[in-house]
Amino acid sequence: MAAKKPRFNLAIVVLLGAYFTAAFVVLTRPGAALSNDGRPVIRIAHWQIEAGPREALDAMIARYEELNPDVRVEQVAVPGNLYKQWLRTQLIGGSAPDIIEFGSFWGGVDDIPPRFFDPISRFVEEPNPYNDGTSLEGMKWRDTFRDGLNTPDAYIENLSNYYAVTLCMTSMRVFYNPSLLKEISGSETLPDTYREMRALGGTLREYNQTHDTKITLYAGSKFTGDALMLERMSSYGGLGLSFANDRFREQGMRKRDGALEYIRGHWNFEHPDMQASFILMREMAGQLRPGYQQMERDAAIQEFLRRESLMILAGTWDATSLRSLSPFELEVTVFPWPTQTDGQLTSHYWGPVSEGAGTTNAAFYLNKAGQHKEHALDFMRFMTGLEGNTIFAQTSGWLPSVRDVEVPDYAQSYLPRFEGYSVRTSYMRGFGSETREVWSRHMHHLTSSNGGVEPFLEAFHQEFPDALLRDLTKDLRDVYLSIRRDLPPLTALTVLDRLEGLDSNRHRSRLRRESNQAITEAKLYEAEFLMQHGPAMDEME
């Protein structure tokens, strides 16, 4: 016993020594949150773990620290599948970073901005000092963004305030393998019409037969399959139908209007436009590998990089990863979606289709509980100033969010195409989770080799109408919740004007929200009216 005691003590001493050494190194390393060099440390959290953004942030941080040697900045990159839970835990625990990427599109997170983020409205109305001496000097900070920060994540309508600044723009593009394309078709350039794209599919089939290969036209995964067929082929093919039922003259049916016109009996999936779209979707599914619906997005990227497919439809957020991982030179272009001139089955495809108004993405917010908010705000100004955003764009390969930041030649093709028809109805994914689930469950009837349009519609029709009603019911329940939630804040704004005197911004904001609410309630009641009366309402005087 006596001989063992010194060994035990020695082990404790060694362990304690190792612990304190490690703690010292961790806590005092450059940029550490508990750095003892006296400099405030700003932490910025995001989920952009693709190749590009992390390196770009490092480069921005390096330049910022050069300009501001009294401040340290650290980035915290958390994978997207963990980010939402991680962020909520950090915010509630009071240990969240100073600058936080956040997106309302996650759903169920509307409570976060008012609870945890500071509004930045008064700051975005002032010039960004990091733009001094540039073409953007003197311009309001918000006007220096390509979209004027006119995006729901930057300006939160319900809170009547700007809350975030954005870092980039994104779009969907087709990335292809020109050398493989040449080997198969004799040309290094991807067809620029859908007619030729269909012909390329035929050429590829012959190539596979003669060379005993299994190269696919499109890299397959649930993500790419949905992006190609559900989000685009069906929606674009239904554009004419959407215009035909454009009751409120807004250039197409919005989500709930589409559901109501269906209940009213004014369109259905037997419509020739939808039937033709289904045939083209089935044809397209045959150009993806079997079982693609069970594959993750990464599997499609691997398939493409292994030269097992000619092209992949991907977001430009994957562009830098694709370029850096690809063992071959790749090219990128806009996918040639069908137009009326593309022959059989495409006469109802109106084109071109707009890719939207070019809003900016990757919104970063200021943590209300941050210890160094002035410094955090300063870094937000830097990363969205002309120099900072240029560093971001050049290093990440992503599109910039700030005006006058040069877009490199290779990224010109990423710029969203603005001109074209606006698609407002997503027939397969747009009505809600219940109908989406019916689509997902029966999609194999349409896409499998022994399936077809008729078996699909037969199975689909048995469930779609009830699922649509369930989606509508849920949708209306959410509208009620939203109206209830807005009543106390709107009352508060009115009372504040009475107690404090008129604040013109507050007054304008309330009027705008009340006007929006009136239309929201009209839409709610239209849906309830139609759910009660159905097609019979068209007989009413």
Next chain:
Amino acid sequence: MLIVCEMPRLIPLGRLLCVGLSGILSAGANPTPEVAIWEKLSVYQSAVAELELDDLPSPDNAAEQRERDFCAAVVHLDQQPLSESRLNVVEKRFVALIEAEDNDEIARASRYLMGRIAQVFRATPDAVKAADYFRGLAEQPGPGIWGEQARMKLTLLTLYVLPIRTPSERLELAETYLEAARDPIAVRDMHRLLARAILFYNFPPKGALEHLLAADKIGGLVGTQAASQLVQIGELAWDEGDEELAAHYYERLSKEYPRDPRIFLMQQRLAGEPTPGRGEVVNGR
């Protein structure tokens, strides 16, 4: 300081002047302790508001107590979980405020909120009861914005919910509320509601065009709503065969919202290209 704001139909400048004067006069008053609570409520922080409400010093007089009671009722309405029993408690608080003084601004706000509770908060909405509150406010002059707000909600219930025999009777009755409205913004929004209802019930779209043109004349819309209204007028004018009017509104869309992709359709039309069109089912009876 309360200013009577059941205004006659004023031009926007006059209206702003009135609101501004009200603000200047009120600004002179000492801020009440409830201001911080209302500020929390205005940004959806009702749980924090409830905690801070408990910590406020007791009011010194009946007027301050009334402000406090009203604030407490609204804070309580905003707490979770929302249950019928909570709504009953809130209603009792509003009723007490109304019984003490039935037409000052707090009473009118309480009556409006009781209407909203019946309309949208109850598990089974009671549109008739809600309409009674709204009608009472709309017909009785008094301070604040509540009369115009109530008329707007009454118009909505009339157009879609109240037991009225036919859609045309709904529209006729709603038109009378529009005629009674005085606040230009309320008038504008009622024009917009009537236009929407005409299209929903599939009456001739020309009536909707007239209402939207009237709404546009008043102005003041911004953002998506404003852009969509320009598109709606342009499209309705096109359907009516008034290409000049349609072109004018699309020119405004191009100028005021140059990034709106819907500009493309009119460009195609003007270039003589084929474009998708509306079906017979939405072109009126």
